Amino acid sequence: MSALSYDQLLHLAFRTPDDAARFLTEPATTAYADFERAPQTDLAFRFERVRLGVAMALMKLLADLGDHEESRRVLDVLHKATRARSVADIDATITRDAKLFERLYTNLYVNEEGELLLNLFERTLDADSQPLMDEAIAEALEVAGELDFSPDDEHDDED
Template identity: 55%
Template sequence: MPATTFQQLLSAAFRQEGPTYLQPHDLQAYHTLQQVPPAEQGFRFERVRLLVAMSLMKALADLGDHDESRQVMQVLHKALEARSTQQIDAVITKEAHRFERLYTDLYVNEEGSQLLGLFERTLDADSIPAMDQVIEEAFELVSELDFQQQADEDEDED
């Protein structure tokens, strides 16, 4: 079930923009994690973590039209192209200032706070069961968000 929930989270977060950010093998990342030998699990776990984090940043960016969230999502997307955990770390380290700016002058509503909390838990997850819990909660939250209401409010302000 976690692989299905993972795919549902990606679909819910990226909606019509999925093809822009996600490759077909990205949707299978959790399944791949379950199938690889132990020597590859670290790297495959990091790919799942990146995709969950991207989903949360995409939802936060869409919820509040938050440019810093989009920038963090772009860094995560770039790291997703890495071929090793060392390359992932190098991309993240090089762009660490974007993560620091994520919380600067950020006003978020309750849903935004929940997304940021899940984002932090994603980065802290150090096991598959911990990640499974985050994936489940993230899918539930992203599925409940009303992105259309936010878009309507933005149009009314223009």
């Protein structure tokens, strides 16, 4: 069920054909199944790939929810990291652009949905076990199914 939930989350986040073609590459789409089949020696790397996929989905949802450029930049870094061949390469890719992650939270206005996505993003980055990651995926999948991406401004009047 977890690989299925992971796949559903990716497809909810990257719902347009252009987004799917760009972001739903083989390393991203097979990450959870690869993790489940990984030998003990490769487990950490495969887990990091799952983390990247979930984090990418959350950043895409946040970017689409508020047309937020910083989220798009972080998404690009995460996507670049999916091409890494080791945990050290993933860390190096993320570290090179650490300032983008810091700016993600600077001067950012988010509504309740955006705040929930950011909290899930943090939980994804902090998850250090399969059960914690599965919880984050399940919650992200639930939230993604309920988000309203309509361009109307009715939510802006609620203060």
